[in-house]
Amino acid sequence: MDTLERILELQKQSGLTVKALEAATGISNGSFSKWKKGTYAPSAEAVLRLAKYFHVSTDYLFCLSDSPYPKVEISLTRKEKILIDAYRAADDMGQLNIIYVCLDEMKKAKGNSESAV
Numbered sequence: 638m639d640t641l642e643r644i645l646e647l648q649k650q651s652g653l654t655v656k657a658l659e660a661a662t663g664i665s666n667g668s669f670s671k672w673k674k675g676t677y678a679p680s681a682e683a684v685l686r687l688a689k690y691f692h693v694s695t696d697y698l699f700c701l702s703d704s705p706y707p708k709v710e711i712s713l714t715r716k717e718k719i720l721i722d723a724y725r726a727a728d729d730m731g732q733l734n735i736i737y738v739c740l741d742e743m744k745k746a747k748g749n750s751e752s753a754v
Contacts (some may be wrong), residue, residue: 640684644672645669647687648669658687661690693706
């Protein structure tokens with residue numbers, strides 16, 4: 638699969654016509670036609686506009702990644718990693734319990750910060 642195929646796949650999934658997508662993204666009228674004919678390749682600017690429009694990564698559109706979503710590097714503490722591992726290991730009910738505990742803790746923290754003002 639190449640960049641154009643990925644773009645056209647997203648366009649079809651969105652249910653938009655090519656003209657509507659060009660208008661929505663500000664890409665020159667007729668660009669898709671030129672890309673399909675091989676006259677021009679999508680520019681980096683066009684790919685960036687399409688990635689923003691479809692909420693996918695440019696790496697995905699440039700076929701550098703098979704995941705449409707950007708990788709986010711987050712540094713977690715040891716305790717945060719344990720919490721995530723526990724959540725992933727839990728069944729549905731256990732996951733809900735973990736969520737409820739976290740929400741309760743957030744409410745308590747918010748209440749404490751408001752009373753300190």
